[in-house]
Amino acid sequence: MKLPPQQVAVLEAASADEPRRIADLAAAIERPPETVTGAAFELEDAGLVDVIEETEEEVELTEEGREYAEAGLPEVRLYEAALDAGADDEPVSMGEVIGASGLENPQVDIALSNYARKGYGSIDSGDLSADPDADPSEDAEAVALETLAEGGTVEDDDALDQLARRDLVAVRERTVRSVLLTEAGVTELMAGVEAAEEVGQLTPDMLASGEWRDAEFADYNVEADAGEYTPGKTHVLRQASERVKEVLVGMGFQEMEGPHVDADFYINDCLFMPQDHPARNHWDRFALEQPEKIDELPEDLVERVERAHREGVGPDGDGYHSPWDEDFARALALRGHTTSLTARYLSGVAGEDVEAPARYFSVEKAYRNDTLDATHLLEFFQIEGWVMAEDLSVRDLMGTFQEFYSQFGITDIEFKPTYNPYTEPSFELFGRHPETGELIEIGNSGIFRPEMLEPLGVEADVMAWGLALERLLMLVTGFEDIRDVHGTLCDLDFLRDAEVVY
Amino acid sequence: MPVVDIDPDELRTLTGHTEKSDDELKDDLFGLGIEYEGETDDGEFKLEFEADRLDRLSVEGIARSLRYHYGDTRGVYVPDTNSAEWTINVEDVPDERPCVTGAVVRGVDLDEDALDSLIQLQEKLHATMGRKRAKGAIGIHDLAMLKGESISEEDGPAGRSITYTGIEPDGDTFVPLDDDAERTPAEVLTEHPTGEQYADLLENYDRYPAIYDDIGMFSFPPVINGRRTEVSTDSRELFVELTGTDQWTIDRMCAIICYALDARGATVEDVNVEYADTELVRPDFEVQTKQVPHERVETLLGIDLEPDEVVDLAERAGLDAEPEGGDELTYEVEIPPYRVDVLHPVDVVDDIGRAYGFNNLVPRYPDVGTIGGRTETSRLEAAARETLVGLGFEDLLNFNMTNEVDNFERMRIAPDTGQSPDGSGDTAVGAAEPATIDEPYSEDFTILRTWALPSLVSVLENNTHRSYPQDLAEIGFAAHVDDATETGVAERRTVAAVLARHDASYEDAKARLAALCEEFHVDLETPATEHPSFIDGRAASVVIDGEDVGVIGEVHPAVVVDHDVEVPVAGFEFALDALR
Structure with missing residues (x-):
């Protein structure tokens, strides 16, 4: 029969008359005691030896x-x-x-x-x-x-x-094992026992030659740690973005795209933001020095937007009693929200005429001069979405958001009426943190005002909402500091350790 | 969002609900959308609310809203006013600040709390509607200290007047508040703390606004009042004047002040405002009306309502609604003069919804079918990212804003010229003219990045303590100035990658780039090029389907060392569109 070499050695060194201790055997065949013990037990399983266990006292000086x-x-x-x-x-x-x-x-x-x-x-x-x-x-x-x-x-x-x-x-007790040949062991020894070749690495040659059939594979310590491996990995915020896009596409939303650098006209004026609104001052936004202004704005659109600002819309509408200057609207800036894309799509400037019913979204970067902290950077991803249909109500808005947030495990949305220059009614959305149970703001929403929609040529109702992707990710994954993941100060270890988002 | 400090005891007194505990008040306020943000040292509530309801900037305004909320008051209230004794003459005012309005208020009983509340209201109105006094500024004076110029009886009943006018910056003197020296307006702007604070407002004025009575100049709007007419707890009669750039705005601010004083039992008296071409009677307490279709109320809220329910809800919101018309039921809704936020019938619907309680509405999913989908760019970007990750790259996300030093200098290139600082090299990838940020807040963020490779090299710089290899990739935004585009900025998606490891080589980078191109079935060629960011003889153009779209090579040791990286780096960058 063929046995692994260490088993052959133990079998040959063992006696049928007198048990031999493992330590003796190990010394005799020049192998480590643990190898001999392992071989002895396997031989015992095969019925070729008995392993006798005795308890022995060991005395040691203190x-x-x-x-x-x-x-x-x-x-x-x-x-x-x-x-x-x-x-x-x-x-x-x-x-x-x-x-x-x-x-x-x-x-x-x-x-x-x-x-x-x-x-x-x-x-x-x-x-x-x-x-x-x-x-x-x-x-x-x-x-x-x-x-x-x-x-x-x-x-x-x-x-x-x-x-x-x-x-x-x-005085300590320990188990001492001895090996004694069985009759079957003696019989096999008499018949002749050969050492099988032990294999470390299985090679292509062995597979080709058929050598693997007679090979004995050395046991690995399969519980031992393996070397570290750094896999290729999609950035955790990109994973979250993909997840959100998947949900929105599933809900029937079409994706929008458009410029990061845009005219204030699309960023603010088309949204019925008065030109003297505090949020339009220099300190909240990133105005561009070069280039400074957009060359062309659609004349008729500018005229309608200006009229809405000055006079309001409808028979008894009121305007803002604020100055309005086209030159001011031409100023270029990094968009403070991706609602500028919504303005471009609703007005048809983006290239396609949008007709009700329609759902659109984007998950893209916006820029805001905020105080930098664990939850705020100068650049963030805004989830922007809107639904256009005849006669949309506040109930439709609530139903849509409940559905969206429930996809991320956030239920029991609360709607707090709020104010926003371009929506009415407007709601802040609050949700319970899945882990802490804390009530936190998870978005802003509303139904676009007629003063915004009419100049853009939209006759149906449009409801919209926005929220920072980072905030949703923090809610869903519980991670705490955005600075670890976004920007050149990111920590590769943090990104490598981040749990996948799915 | 505005925050006002409110004494809860005053709130109890003014609402007539002395039985309310602090907690009950907080709950009731939350119901109005007013959030309790904490307490001041004096135990006053710090209340925060949205910027539309500027009529709630004082304890009197909040008490009024609460009384509607409790149902103690219904419908529109307009205070009665006595007829005018005083006139504001408007003569030769600065063009930049043409408007003025005002009111006389008698029978005022100002204790410390009431005076504090009035001053706070004035400040909050300045900060919000007044756009930091640029659009509207309020001056409140002790009427007893004013000596009105007599008006002849030919012009009407006997009366007195003050004059709003414009003077040369050093054209007259007065003693400003918190001061004891006679100063000209120009001196106030440079010598008085309040003057210094508001000097910017008058930067472009040739002549400065001034208000006179029979004795002389007593106010320098929008900067500071004179000391003579300072209001104290002893004042019993007040003259309120407002100047600004827009008549509507200052009239609304004036109405809010008058309503607050009326709530404390004072009597408002009209003031004539005599412009050169017209005469106004102020304060303007005219009630505005909006036509609100019943159907719009129902469709916007998504519920069915009876007309008397709508009327009831409107009255609980402090409005009056009168149903009109047969087939198409419409309400004529009256809006009190202190409301500055009602521009359109939808604002009335919002008020009705709040009175109804939005949280009583049952959500429903809109029964509207649409087809979802992503843009081609978005799909391409996702596919390219997935391929890069499959090639073992760690996907990164960097800022689109950067600075000239990181984007150009440290990569050994210069904007637009493509020349390295030492003058060698041809036009280089990344060396386009950048879009620049006006008056940047931080020297770290002054331009939009023209390429993404510098961002990745910066990540290497900040992670030298992390284990290698560091094979990093980013698909992201890059931009440069380009007059041919709509906005003057050409924006694109760029693909950048670096391999940082002890044996990183051109070949490693090329093998991965080739694999990426192969996945997208595009043809890659890499003719030799020179680029200051890379080692000469180890840099190539990335030519995809015959078009030069990027660069690949071993990063120049000078760049590597400058970023404190201690292993070789190879990398590439090219336009994502090339993979289409």
Whole structure:
């Protein structure tokens, strides 16, 4: 039969008459004891050997024990000092003997308490006498200590017990395994046992030659850690963006695209934002220096937008009582929201005429001069979406958002009426954090005002909402600092460790 | 959003609900959309609300809203006014600030709280509607300290007047508030703290606004009042004047002030405003009307309502609604003069919805079928990103804003010229003229990036303590100035990648670029080129389907070392559109 080489070696070294210890076998076949143990158990499984287990006591010196083995037991040292002082003739003062012995506490106490017990002499009111017949070389405890120190075995159980009581030795139990050939093992040995070749790496050659059929595969430690691998990975915010896009496309939304640098006209004026609105001042936005202004705006659209700002729309509409200047509207800036795309699509400037019913979205960057912190950067992804249909109501708006947010596990949306220059009614959306249960703002929504829609040429109702993708991601994944993931200060380890979003 | 400090005891007194606990008040306020943000040191509520309801900038306004909310008051209220004794003459005013309005208020009982509230209201109105006093500024004076010029009886009943006019910057002197020296307006702008604060407002004025009575100049709008007419808790009669750039705006601000004083039991008296060509009687308490179709109320809220329900809801919102018409039921809705936010009938519908309680509406999913889909660019970008990730790249996301140093200098190129600082090299990828940000807030963000490779090299720079290899890629935005486009900025999606590892080489980068191109079935050629960011002889143009769209190479050691990176870096960048 063919067996792995280590099993062959163990089988050949084992005896059918007398169990051989693993340690002996390991020494005999020059392999590590753990290899021999493993082989022995496999041979036992095959019925070729018996593995016999015995419990054995192992005695080991403690630190104190090793110290006394070298310097002598304290009571012996005391006795020897007493003899030198002549205490075998007449009692000597205890202090003198102790001083001569070189013993120090706590060894002094140990010496005194064992001195009389072991017959080295007696102590009487501060004087010490020595028994001239006592013989330290026959002190069973000292002998046992010396034997153990030399690696020998002590048969004197009383002495061992005494040493253990004095904490000079520690006694441990261990299992000792021995191997004994079975009859089947003997039979196989007689028939002849061959070592099979052991294989580390399976090679193409072995597959081609058929060599693998006779190969014995070395066991790996399959529980051991493998080397680190850094996989290619989609950025966590991009993953979140893909997820949102998938949900919106599933809900019937078409994607929008358009310029990051745009005229204020599309960013603000088309949204019925008055030109003297505080959010339009320099400090909230990124105005461009070069180029500074857009060349062309559609004349008729500009005229309609200006009229809405000045006069409002409808028979008894009111305008803003704010200045309006086309030149101001031409100024270029980084878009503060992607609602500029909505303005372009609704007005038809984006190239296609949008007719009701329609749903549109984008998940794209917007730019805002905000205070930088864990949740705010100068650039963020805005989820922008809108629905155009005849007669949309606040109930439709609520129903749409409930559906959208429920896709991300956020239910129980609350709608807080709010104010927004280009929507009426307007609502802030609040949702419960899936983990903390805290009520947090998760978006802004509303139905576009007639003063926005009429100049853009839209006759149906349009409801819209916006929200930062980062905020949704934080809600869904619980990650806390946007600065770790977005921008050149990102931490590669954080990105590598980030859990996938799905 | 505006925040006002309100004494809860005042709120209880003014609403007549002294039984309300602080917590009950907070809940009621939340119902109005007014959020409790905490307490001041004096135990006042800090209340935050939306910027449309500027009539709620004072305790009196909030108390009024609460009384409607409780149903204690219904419909439109307009205070009675006594006929005018005073006139504001408008003469030779600065062109930049042509408008003025005002009111006289008598029987005022100002304790410290009431005076604080009035001053706060004035400040909040300045900050909001007044656009930091540029559009409208309020001056409130102790009427007892004014000596009106007598008006002859030929012009009507006997009366007195003050004059709003314009003077040379050093044309007269007065003693401003918080001061004890006579100063000219020009001196106030440079020598008085309040003057310094508002000097910008008058930057382009040749002549400065001034208000006179019989004694002389007593106010320098929009900057500061004179000390003579300062209002104190002893003041019993007030003269309120407002100047600004828009008559409607200052008239609304004036109405809000008058309503607040009326709520404290004062009596409002008209003032004549005599412009050269017209005469106005102010304050303007005229009630505005809107025609609101019943059908629009129902479609916008998504519920069926009876006409008397609509009328009831309108009255609870502080409006009056009168049903009109037969087949097409419409309401004539009256809006009180302190409301500045009602521009269109939809604003009335919103008020009705709030009174109804939006949270009582049952959500429904709109029964409208549409087809969803993504743009081609978006799909292409996603596919290219997936391929890069399959090639082992870690996908990154960097800012689109950057600065000249990172984008150009540290990559050894210069904008537009394509020349490296030492003068060598041809036109280089990334070296286009950048779109620049006006008056940037931070020197880190002054331009839009013209290419993405510098962002990736910066990420390498900031992650030298992280394990290698660092194979990074980004598909993102890049832009440059281009007059031929609509906005003057050509925007594009760019694909950039770097391999940073102890054995990074041109070949590694090329192998991956080739694999990417192969996936998209486009033809890749890499003719040798020179680019200052890369090692000479180890750089090539990325030519896809015959078009030069980018660059590939081993990054120049000077760039690597300048970014404190200690391993070689190879990389490439090209336009995403080339993969179409």
